[in-house]
Amino acid sequence: MSFMRHSSFAVLLLAVAVRGAAADDSPxxxxxxxxxxxxxxxxxxxxxxxxxxxxxxxxxxxxxPVAAPEAPKPTGTVVGKILDQSTNEGLPxxxxxxxxxxxxxxxxxxxxxxxxxxxxxxxxxxxxxxxxDYIEQERTVEVKDxxxxxxxxxxxxxxxxxxxxxxxxVYDTIDTRKSSAVLxxxxxxxxxxxxxSAEQISRSPDSNASDAAKRMVAATIQDNRYIVVRGLGGRxxxxxxxxxxxxxxxPDMPAAPLDLFPASLITNLTVNKTFSPxxxxxxxxxxxxxxxxxxxxxxxxxxxxxxxxxSISSFRTLNGQQGGSLDIxxxxxxxxxxxxxxxxxxLAGDPSLSQDQVNAQISGFKNNWTLxxxxxxxNLSVGATLGNTHRIGSQRLxxxxxxxxxxxxxxxxxxxxxxxxxxxxxxxxxxxxxxQLDDETGIEQANLGGIASAGWTPKSGHxxxxxxxxxxxxxxxxxxxxxTENNSSVVDRTRLQFLQRELVFGQLVGEHKLSPxxxxxxxGNVSHVAQHxxxxxxxxxxxxxxxxxxxxxxxxxxxxxxxxxxxxxxxGGAAVRIPLGKVRFKLxxxxxxxxxxxxxxxxxFNLVGDAVFQDPDTAFDPNGAGTSMSMIEMTVxxxxxxxxxxxxxxxxxxDINLTDELRVVGGARYEHSNLEVGLESKxxxxxxxxxxxxxxxxxxxxxxxxxxxxxxxxxxRAAYGMTVARPNFREIAPALYYDYVRxxxxxxxxxxxxxxxxxxxxxxxxxxxxxxxxxASVFAKxxxxxxxxxxxxxxxxxxxxxxxxxxxxxxxxELEARLSLGRITDSLREFSVGGNLSLIGSRIDTGLGKRxxxxxxxxxxxxxxxxxxxxxxxxxxxxxxxxxxxxxxxGTGGEGNVYEEPFHRLDLAxxxxxxxxxxxxxxxxxxxxxxxxxxxxxxxxxxxxTGVTVVxxxxxxxx
Numbered sequence: 001m002s003f004m005r006h007s008s009f010a011v012l013l014l015a016v017a018v019r020g021a022a023a024d025d026s027p028x029x030x031x032x033x034x035x036x037x038x039x040x041x042x043x044x045x046x047x048x049x050x051x052x053x054x055x056x057x058x059x060x061x062x063x064x065p066v067a068a069p070e071a072p073k074p075t076g077t078v079v080g081k082i083l084d085q086s087t088n089e090g091l092p093x094x095x096x097x098x099x100x101x102x103x104x105x106x107x108x109x110x111x112x113x114x115x116x117x118x119x120x121x122x123x124x125x126x127x128x129x130x131x132x133d134y135i136e137q138e139r140t141v142e143v144k145d146x147x148x149x150x151x152x153x154x155x156x157x158x159x160x161x162x163x164x165x166x167x168x169x170v171y172d173t174i175d176t177r178k179s180s181a182v183l184x185x186x187x188x189x190x191x192x193x194x195x196x197s198a199e200q201i202s203r204s205p206d207s208n209a210s211d212a213a214k215r216m217v218a219a220t221i222q223d224n225r226y227i228v229v230r231g232l233g234g235r236x237x238x239x240x241x242x243x244x245x246x247x248x249x250x251p252d253m254p255a256a257p258l259d260l261f262p263a264s265l266i267t268n269l270t271v272n273k274t275f276s277p278x279x280x281x282x283x284x285x286x287x288x289x290x291x292x293x294x295x296x297x298x299x300x301x302x303x304x305x306x307x308x309x310x311s312i313s314s315f316r317t318l319n320g321q322q323g324g325s326l327d328i329x330x331x332x333x334x335x336x337x338x339x340x341x342x343x344x345x346x347l348a349g350d351p352s353l354s355q356d357q358v359n360a361q362i363s364g365f366k367n368n369w370t371l372x373x374x375x376x377x378x379n380l381s382v383g384a385t386l387g388n389t390h391r392i393g394s395q396r397l398x399x400x401x402x403x404x405x406x407x408x409x410x411x412x413x414x415x416x417x418x419x420x421x422x423x424x425x426x427x428x429x430x431x432x433x434x435x436q437l438d439d440e441t442g443i444e445q446a447n448l449g450g451i452a453s454a455g456w457t458p459k460s461g462h463x464x465x466x467x468x469x470x471x472x473x474x475x476x477x478x479x480x481x482x483x484t485e486n487n488s489s490v491v492d493r494t495r496l497q498f499l500q501r502e503l504v505f506g507q508l509v510g511e512h513k514l515s516p517x518x519x520x521x522x523x524g525n526v527s528h529v530a531q532h533x534x535x536x537x538x539x540x541x542x543x544x545x546x547x548x549x550x551x552x553x554x555x556x557x558x559x560x561x562x563x564x565x566x567x568x569x570x571x572g573g574a575a576v577r578i579p580l581g582k583v584r585f586k587l588x589x590x591x592x593x594x595x596x597x598x599x600x601x602x603x604x605f606n607l608v609g610d611a612v613f614q615d616p617d618t619a620f621d622p623n624g625a626g627t628s629m630s631m632i633e634m635t636v637x638x639x640x641x642x643x644x645x646x647x648x649x650x651x652x653x654x655d656i657n658l659t660d661e662l663r664v665v666g667g668a669r670y671e672h673s674n675l676e677v678g679l680e681s682k683x684x685x686x687x688x689x690x691x692x693x694x695x696x697x698x699x700x701x702x703x704x705x706x707x708x709x710x711x712x713x714x715x716x717r718a719a720y721g722m723t724v725a726r727p728n729f730r731e732i733a734p735a736l737y738y739d740y741v742r743x744x745x746x747x748x749x750x751x752x753x754x755x756x757x758x759x760x761x762x763x764x765x766x767x768x769x770x771x772x773x774x775x776a777s778v779f780a781k782x783x784x785x786x787x788x789x790x791x792x793x794x795x796x797x798x799x800x801x802x803x804x805x806x807x808x809x810x811x812x813x814e815l816e817a818r819l820s821l822g823r824i825t826d827s828l829r830e831f832s833v834g835g836n837l838s839l840i841g842s843r844i845d846t847g848l849g850k851r852x853x854x855x856x857x858x859x860x861x862x863x864x865x866x867x868x869x870x871x872x873x874x875x876x877x878x879x880x881x882x883x884x885x886x887x888x889x890x891g892t893g894g895e896g897n898v899y900e901e902p903f904h905r906l907d908l909a910x911x912x913x914x915x916x917x918x919x920x921x922x923x924x925x926x927x928x929x930x931x932x933x934x935x936x937x938x939x940x941x942x943x944x945x946t947g948v949t950v951v952x953x954x955x956x957x958x959x
Contacts, residue, residue, distance in 0.1 A: 198268060227288055518577070608628055749802045858885070
């Protein structure tokens, strides 16, 4: 591990950026957009007066006259209505961008009936009206003091037309990076949903999608990367990238890891909690949508460089390993490659080989078993984005590119134990277990991500977008475990691992107006996810009675593992929207096919004689091949599998405005799923092939969503939907995997069945401004044959498996508020508060009793408070996130359940704009320095600290 020198290039970039920012230390100008949410009907207020005294000729000790009360500020109003050209009905939640005026650019949304009312200071303004699926329009208006301007109805067509002798052109869709736009889309949506915008993410310390997702209502994150919605994660959560299901590069988890997505690549995150027929039906808790497609309307360039310090890893001595020249970027340069002498298609050590050839295979492995300790530097990151939209005659071409890189270190000090025997003196309590292990792991991390997208509007009513994404993340971990094993042996165990994950995603999207009453939308996509694990080395040394340590050659020690996972997916879909008056029909179909190949090879080394007492570098010297050292390949049929999954679907739905207040969206979706998993190795193991496991499921999934407008700014929603949860490849594959951190084997269950879920939701929501909302929801779910992760004792270790329970029920209440304190008094208009609370319960019938669902937290809470100075642009945010105790693994065979204990996270973020588009940001996360804890039978069996992280960054924005 190169440690400090790996960070030198980013330190230089950081220094240059800070120097450039400090060169201009004059007072900052006010931000262009108001920071705290305000009601669209509330008059904008002037910036607070300066704290500096005005010049005066009076002596300093002379009594000053009392200032007269501030006169009311002059304002005027603009009213109007936005209509759908095809139906002549009011369009809800249309984004209205207000350009010009003393308060800078603003954005609000139209009411549910399409009306709007703007209260503005006198002056000339440009109003831009935009919403997805409609052509943007622009109006100019002059506001006079005390006067009301009534604009003629703004008609949003699907094709350009003349309105009052002016030509309307296609500009751009709503900018969903902004909180107001995301809230407007949520307000107009047919389903119950929650969202967080890029603007909100930028105000937090969140560095990736997994950090940001936990800010949403009833959402938590498992293992720092997998989303859990309403207490349901893994197979019960679905991740969509620009509307397409995203596969996981992790062979053990069905959910896609969100830490692959840097925060700067995200336009917004949206969780749909109710089902609509035009969505994939494979979820229960929620479908998380990650949107990354957006094009700025003018040339925009942003650059950012940051440095972070973690309290338990930065500038401390960490375990590391010898690596290659590309480790800093997260790539292996061949240093860890399998020796060329090892055949690709058959076992090493083939009996037909001569001893010299066998020795050549043994000596081909590098002698790199020992830890390499060094001092870690700070965590560093750099990133840049560039985008613009060009007008070429009547055509428009938009593009957006982004590139991000981060490099850093983490340190995990864990304690591992088991549940001991019952204490005879205190029934129900347990004595300390024999197993007491301490794990010190140093992790070098590298993340590289990029986006390239372009959008073309060749003519009115037609648009085509192309999008590509690349995300790459690597953890180079070096672990040393010391202490007493369950068999009373005193051990010193090391593991050196290089784990690389990557995602390549491409999508082509089109939308075309076929006729005045038909719009075609289509998309095609291809993705590749991979996990690369070259040369993981496990070494165990056991203490002998005389205090010396001997290298163990038992199973699981003196072994090298090479693992590869590749998953290739191709798919596409098409739908037709047919607006007919107050009824809008939508028909469509889609197909996705995934092919996964997972292979690993394991090599075990044996030592003889006194070699076991030598240090590893001497014991495994290649010169000892054939004398003191031998090698055998331990690869078995369960070390590899191949799988394919085909999901084909079709749907029909209708969106009906029964009355001015009542909207009904209903229909059904048919899904055909064909999953085939079989053990398969690329090398000849000389065993009879086994028949693959096949799962075929055909489902008709109905859905009904009702939206009733209690007032122009208040909705009552009700929904029912039937969804499914299908087992993942790993959960069905009979292949085995050993978790070296938690000391247990993980295996699949070919007999798993699909889970059917009935979902019912009721929500009340009130929108009081462009970024303010109050909401309350209740929900209930019934599961038939829910899939759960189980754990049971097996010798000195444990086995983890998957099983169907009989049935389960889940129910809960969700509360949400986002408000400006300016509603209380104008003096607090620069302060905002927000929060959400979810109270969730569940019961599952196992056939042997009842308990809560695996992964179900009894509560999830988020609280946020923000301040932004309209005069200086200073922004400060305090954020708190917490979730309750939940079952991580279900105990079977007499074993108790394994629980993940509550985690309370407190974060702080502050930023200050300077001149010339420069912004400084300082953020701190996990200020409470909470530990991650797992317990079983109230005994702490696994725990570690993540430390407190402080991040400083400099951002440059040119627009």
